[in-house]
Amino acid sequence: MSESKSVENTESKSPMEKIGQNVYQKVKSSGVILPLILLIAALSIISPDFLTINNFKNILRQVSVNLIFSVGTAFVILTGGIDVSVGAMLAFSAVIMAGLMPTVGMFPAVLIGLAIGFSLGLFNGLAVAWLKLPAFIVTLAMMLAARAFAFIYTGGYPVSNIPMSFRFLGSGYIGPFPVPVIISLGVLLIGVLVLKYTTLGRFIYGIGGNRDAVKLSGVNVIKYEALAYGINGLLAALAGVIMTARLSSAVPSIAESAPFDAIAAVVIGGVSLSGGKGSLWGVFVGVLIFGVISNGLNLMSVPSFWQNAVRGIVIFGAILFDRLRARS
Amino acid sequence: MDTFLELRDIDKSFPGVHAVDHVNIEVGRAEVHMLLGENGAGKSTLMKILSGAQQADSGTIIYNGRKINVPTPKRALELGIGMVYQELSLVPTLTVAENIVLGSDIAKNRLGVLDWDSIDRRANEALETLGVNFDTSKKVEELGLGKQQLVEIAKIISHEADLIILDEPTSALTEAEQEKLFNTINRLKKQDVSFIYITHKMEEVFELGDRITVLRNGKSINTLPAAEADEDQLVKMMVGRRLENQYPKEEIEPKETILEVKDLTTKKLKGISFSLRRGEILGLGGLLGAGRSELLEAIFGLREVKSGSILLDGKPLNLRSPVDAVKNNIALLTKDRHNGLVETLQVDENITMADIEEISNSGWLRLTEEEKIAEKFIKELEIATPSLDQHVKFLSGGNQQKVVLAKWLASNADVFLLHEPTRGIDVGTKVEVYNLMNDLAAEGKGIILVSSELPELLSMSDRILVLREGKIVSEHDRDDVTQEEIVANAAGASITD
Structure with missing residues (x-):
């Protein structure tokens, strides 16, 4: 790593170089790339099946759903908020979508599902930004209610009347690439562009950094803050679409741990819980860390009861590592 | 004077800034040592090193004849070094008494249970030493800024410090409170307490100081006895050049009414x-x-208007929020700089914050346009920053204030509401701000200035309105008004002597 922190003349670089350097900087500054590399190195030594292209494809497919809703959660956390209703919004929009699919058709059902996710998220956002209610409590209430309605709507049974062609979204391939991987990487890329190149992204960072200052600059902070939650709901619903397609059914109890997986990945990825700081590249690395761990533990046939213990230790270790690094 | 504290060759760098550059300072026993310098000169950093809040890269601290290490503020207090910060370090939800004894041991009895009688006694004693008296069972958040500052000072006094560092302690105090603080300092001096006193106010330097050290760009420029110093000389040392005029007011012929x-x-x-x-x-x-802040905030859409109207260029405004105000080209420079900046964002991102429409196209930012605008204002206002990408929190106070000003200049505001625009910034930058106000006036902008510094208010305003209890009580032309008249009208007293 180079020591120089001086400002290079950015004009002489091509846009691609600039983006490349930007990605490198962002990932490096998120701090968690090193633990990821160490993890990959260790698992490669322990398990001969780990370091194969097929296995990496597997990991990417396994993390794709997590990546999608973690990007959404990152939007919310960047504003300085929190959302624990991701899993419930996912389940609720997924069961409605699956339930409507036979009658209204595949595309309209998906659109309705996404719209429901966006609306639920926006409701959270307006409660937080406009009514000034605490985000944790608002989304906790949403978590309980949306999850309950998912059960009420389905009577507790999975909705499995799913057309075969829909499964393409969950288990299909385009060329050598699994469809969920393409979608999730697309979401990541769009998320990065939105945060860096749109007014929405700018104000999301601004609101997380100092909401009052943004407001006193004449910005409609309520709109932008609420939108961040709306996007989180939308991406939760999109994750629900893919999960439903993969499982060929929408299960009301699905994705219970989603908000916590998302928060853990976002924070491990270097996004500040108080908002305003961090990048989606870091979140990507955070999601990968969890994917790699699960994958490695499965390859080593570690009993599932133990897996969460390892996850807990990793979360703690990664955060500790990051703090120590920041201090030195 | 025997030397009580010696800072030897203290050095500290941050990324891109050599904040403290091999500084040597000696403080005598029972001395009030004034520390002067512009924003970013390194005063605060140096004092944070001495009080344990930051660590020097190199250098030695000799205290009471011994070489000491100060790894934490707690250790500093144990050694008898107490610092009163400019940003208050009180816990708002605790009471005055709780805050005063916070961090000390005596408040517990043998069983480890808090001894409330002794806590109250100690808190009251500390306030008495300061010569002030208020309810120690009140929560700190219920007090005004001035009283909070006094609690902060009482807290340090109650720790029986031998060396007290004060960082612009009077910036939030009223005249009377300030007087009490000065009396306390003089009394404690007699008990052999030493002081290091950071200030921007020249009156304080001469009223209180024994010796003066001037810092500039992290280096100590000179130390001299207060009795031998004069203001011009000190300003020159601080700024590095002679300042022609502290209040460079330009006469501009006012044109048509803009705001009514x-x-x-x-x-x-x-x-x-x-x-x-x-x-x-x-x-x-x-x-x-008196209602000055309230008035600015009402014009900026932050207050509910019960009746009456605000007209811009003759047409009535309906201001429901700052969004409406900014749309109508009204700018508010807040009293607290931190409300004007997003410190986690970059310099250029802050400058364009109120002007985002100018640099965006249906929601997409045009970053090259943004850079152009930011560069223009950085050049125009001479903002000292290593790059456009620098995060604002790394800039000095004066430069931060310039970024806030740049934000409003970029937004093409027509009416500028300036609330203490030179608060906490150094002499050199102040003059730059005054010149900027002149330029704005010359361009035909309307400016409302709220300032607690009377010389500034009197020198820079064309006309002055005095408010008391939410009403305008008098109006003065700049040519025929004195500070005394303003004060008397503000307080509701008549001038008798």
Whole structure:
């Protein structure tokens, strides 16, 4: 790593170089790339099946759903908020979508599902930004209610009347690439562009950094803050679409741990819980860390009861590592 | 004077800044040592090193004849070094008494249970030493800024420190409170307590100081006895050049009316009427709580207007929020700089914050356009920053203030509401801000200036309105008014002597 922190003349670089350097900087500054590399190195030594292209494809497919809703959660956390209703919004929009699919058709059902996710998220956002209610409590209430309605709507049974062609979204391939991987990487890329190149992204960072200052600059902070939650709901619903397609059914109890997986990945990825700081590249690395761990533990046939213990230790270790690094 | 504290060759760098550059300072026993310098000169960093909040890269601290290490503020207090910060370090939800004894051991009895009688006694003693008296069972958040500052000072006194560092302690105090603070300092001096006192105010330097050290760009420029110093000389040392005029007011012929306030009534304001012309700087005088902030905030859409109207260029405005105000080209420079900046964002991102429409196209930012605008203002206002990408929190106070000003200049505002625009910034930057106000007036902008520094208010305003209890009590032309008249009108007293 180079020591120089001086400002290079950015004009002489091509846009691609600039983006490349930007990605490198962002990932490096998120701090968690090193633990990821160490993890990959260790698992490669322990398990001969780990370091194969097929296995990496597997990991990417396994993390794709997590990546999608973690990007959404990152939007919310960047504003300085929190959302624990991701899993419930996912389940609720997924069961409605699956339930409507036979009658209204595949595309309209998906659109309705996404719209429901966006609306639920926006409701959270307006409660937080406009009514000034605490985000944790608002989304906790949403978590309980949306999850309950998912059960009420389905009577507790999975909705499995799913057309075969829909499964393409969950288990299909385009060329050598699994469809969920393409979608999730697309979401990541769009998320990065939105945060860096749109007014929405700018104000999301601004609101997380100092909401009052943004407001006193004449910005409609309520709109932008609420939108961040709306996007989180939308991406939760999109994750629900893919999960439903993969499982060929929408299960009301699905994705219970989603908000916590998302928060853990976002924070491990270097996004500040108080908002305003961090990048989606870091979140990507955070999601990968969890994917790699699960994958490695499965390859080593570690009993599932133990897996969460390892996850807990990793979360703690990664955060500790990051703090120590920041201090030195 | 025997030397009590010696800072030897203290050095500290941050990324891109050599904050403290091999500084040597000696402080005698029972001395009040004034520390002067512009923003970013390294005063605060140096004092944070001495009080354990930051660590020096190199250098030695000799205290009471011994070489000491100060790894934490707690250790500093144990050694008898107490620092009163500019940003208050009180816990707002605890009471005055709890805050005063916070961090000390005596408040517990043998069983480890808090001994409330002794806590109250100690807190009251500390306040008495300061010569002030207020309810120690009140929560700190219920107190005004000035009283909070006094609690902070009482807290350090109660720790029986031998060396007390004060970082601009009077910036939030009233005249009377300030007097009490000075008396306390003089009394404690007699008990052999030493002080290091950071300030921007020259009167304090001469009233209190024994010796003066001037820092500039992280280096100590000179140490001299206060009796031998004069203001011009000190300013020159601080700024590095001679300042021609501290208040470079330019006479500008005011043009047509731009802003008109008619019978404005809010929760706190009672029937305020006045008008502001293009090219005019209108000063607002008054005591804390007289309604000056409220008036600015009402014009900026932050207060509910009960009756009355605000007209811009003759047409009435309906201001429901700052969004409406900024749309109508009204700018508010807040009293607290931190409300004007997003410190986690970059310099350029802050400059364009109120002007995002200019640099975006249906929601997409045009970053090259943004850079162009930011570069223009960085050059125009001479903002000292290593790059456009620098995060604002790494800039010095004066430069931060310039970024806030740049934000409003970039937004093409027509009416500038300036609330303490030079608060906490150094002499050199102050003059730059005054010149900027002149330029704005010359361009035909309307400016309302709220300032607690009377010389500034009197020198820079064309006309002054004095507020008391939400009403305008008097109006003065700049040519025939004295500080005493303003004070008397603000306080509601008549001049008798």
